[in-house]
Amino acid sequence: MNKLNLSNSIIQKRKEKGITQEKLAEYMGVSKASVSKWESGQSYPDILLLPELATYFNISVDELLGYSPQMSREEIKKVYNKFSHDFAVKPFDEVMEACKETIREYYACFPLLLAMIQLLLNHSMLAKSEETKKEMLQECIELCQRVKEESDSIRDAKNANIMEAMAEMARGNISKVIDLLDDQLIPYSGDDVMLVMAYQMLGENQQAKKVNQIMLYQNVIGTLTLLTNYLTLHMTEPDLFDRIYSQGVQIIEAFDMKDILTNAVFGIHIAAAQGYLMQQKTERALQALEEYVNIVCGFKFPLKLKGNDYFNQVDEWLEENVTIGSSAPLDDISVKANLIRTIEENPAFVSIREEEQFKKLIKKLKEKLG
Numbered sequence: 001m002n003k004l005n006l007s008n009s010i011i012q013k014r015k016e017k018g019i020t021q022e023k024l025a026e027y028m029g030v031s032k033a034s035v036s037k038w039e040s041g042q043s044y045p046d047i048l049l050l051p052e053l054a055t056y057f058n059i060s061v062d063e064l065l066g067y068s069p070q071m072s073r074e075e076i077k078k079v080y081n082k083f084s085h086d087f088a089v090k091p092f093d094e095v096m097e098a099c100k101e102t103i104r105e106y107y108a109c110f111p112l113l114l115a116m117i118q119l120l121l122n123h124s125m126l127a128k129s130e131e132t133k134k135e136m137l138q139e140c141i142e143l144c145q146r147v148k149e150e151s152d153s154i155r156d157a158k159n160a161n162i163m164e165a166m167a168e169m170a171r172g173n174i175s176k177v178i179d180l181l182d183d184q185l186i187p188y189s190g191d192d193v194m195l196v197m198a199y200q201m202l203g204e205n206q207q208a209k210k211v212n213q214i215m216l217y218q219n220v221i222g223t224l225t226l227l228t229n230y231l232t233l234h235m236t237e238p239d240l241f242d243r244i245y246s247q248g249v250q251i252i253e254a255f256d257m258k259d260i261l262t263n264a265v266f267g268i269h270i271a272a273a274q275g276y277l278m279q280q281k282t283e284r285a286l287q288a289l290e291e292y293v294n295i296v297c298g299f300k301f302p303l304k305l306k307g308n309d310y311f312n313q314v315d316e317w318l319e320e321n322v323t324i325g326s327s328a329p330l331d332d333i334s335v336k337a338n339l340i341r342t343i344e345e346n347p348a349f350v351s352i353r354e355e356e357q358f359k360k361l362i363k364k365l366k367e368k369l370g
Contacts, residue, residue: 005066007041013057013064014039027056070109077325080115087123088333096136103143110151115323117143117163122329124170133170140167159323210313217311224251224264228271235275245272245288258295259308261328266295274348286357289343293361296339297368303328303335336369 014024021035028035028049037043045053054064071079079102086095099116106112117140124140127133144164148157165180192215199208227248234240248268252258257265269292276285305326307314319326328335343349344362352358 006044006064007039009064009066010035010053011039013059017057024056028053071106071112073111073320073325076109076112076115076323077327079112080119080324081327081331083119084123084327084329084331084334087119087126088331092126092128100139107146108150110147110153110156111323113143113147114156114159114163117147117160117167118323118329121163121166121170123334137167137171140164210317213311213313214317217307217314220251220255220257221260221262221264224248224257224262224268227251228264228268231268231271231275235278238279241275241279245275249291256308256310258298259300259306260311261299261303261305266292269295270342270346273343277348277351282352282355285352286355286361289349289358289361292343293365297364301332301336303332339369340365 010024014021021039022032025032025035028045030049034043034045038045050061050064054061057064083095083099083102086098099120103113103116120136120140124133124136127136141164144160144167147160148164151157151160161180165177168174168176168180196208196212196215199205199211227244231241231244231248234244245268248264252265252268269288272288273285273292276282276288305318305322305328307318315326330338340362343365349358
């Protein structure tokens with residue numbers, strides 16, 4: 001991250017211009033000793049002198065100060081990954097204060113704000129109290145609203161709107177979530193296929209294939225996510241429940257998705273286990289949990305968002321279009337702990353905690369994930 005570095009800036013620009021300290025002092029109407037102190041960092045120019053000094057060097061005041069209100073994509077990824085790791089190993093309050101300082105410093109860098117919103121949403125469960133969690137979520141909402149109001153990017157605004165809805169959902173403001181997302185139920189327009197066809201008509205078949213694959217990748221993940229949620233809505237209807245679960249498993253197998261890092265790939269088995277227990281089908285529930293354990297034990301750490309042999313053109317797109325790049329949203333330490341807690345501490349599985357097979361699954365998880 002960039003910090004103010006006025007002393008070095010003055011030295012550098014003065015030497016580039018090929019003038020002495022005396023010459024600069026004469027132009028600015030100050031003593032040579034003043035310029036010397038500026039360059040040694042013993043003192044700073046009066047704030048009213050900064051525009052004149054910047055004009056003399058033909059640069060902006062920000063450039064003179066050695067400060068940029070923007071971050072590059074790579075810098076944003078590094079900041080996100082650092083804070084994600086810090087949340088896993090450092091005191092919560094200390095990391096939160098550092099996050100707030102970064103947000104204040106780069107308040108005009110909207111991609112950075114989006115990354116920080118995602119960071120806070122992903123780690124809000126670590127808050128020491130409900131009050132702190134609410135404050136954290138409110139900070140996310142206010143940052144989302146700033147991005148929507150100030151950013152010229154339609155993509156930034158759309159992402160901010162989705163994350164604002166996530167924050168409102170976490171706060172329990174369900175009506176607000178509906179207000180934010182009520183434009184989702186528009187009829188299918190076919191704009192994705194038109195884009196692919198446009199590339200084909202230009203003779204750019206390779207790009208057409210890539211775009212088609214990226215859209216298919218997103219839609220497969222979206223469909224699996226919706227099926228997982230649909231499964232939870234039909235837990236009391238055994239026949240339909242079985243059918244939905246089977247459809248989800250078929251999608252995972254058809255597109256070889258076990259290696260793709262998305263919650264729905266393993267989450268559908270958790271939902272299935274909960275439903276089968278509700279239907280008093282303990283054996284089926286344990287089979288679903290075994291599927292979950294087999295998938296997460298196959299993860300290769302450090303985790304990355306990526307494609308597979310079928311979706312072999314999405315990696316570069318993920319790196320360039322996801323705010324935090326291909327990095328996992330949570331640090332590996334937190335991910336492993338969450339994967340274990342998902343079944344070990346899940347109240348839905350209280351009734352089978354003493355089952356020998358359940359204990360073996362927990363043991364396997366802990367041994368594999370560490």
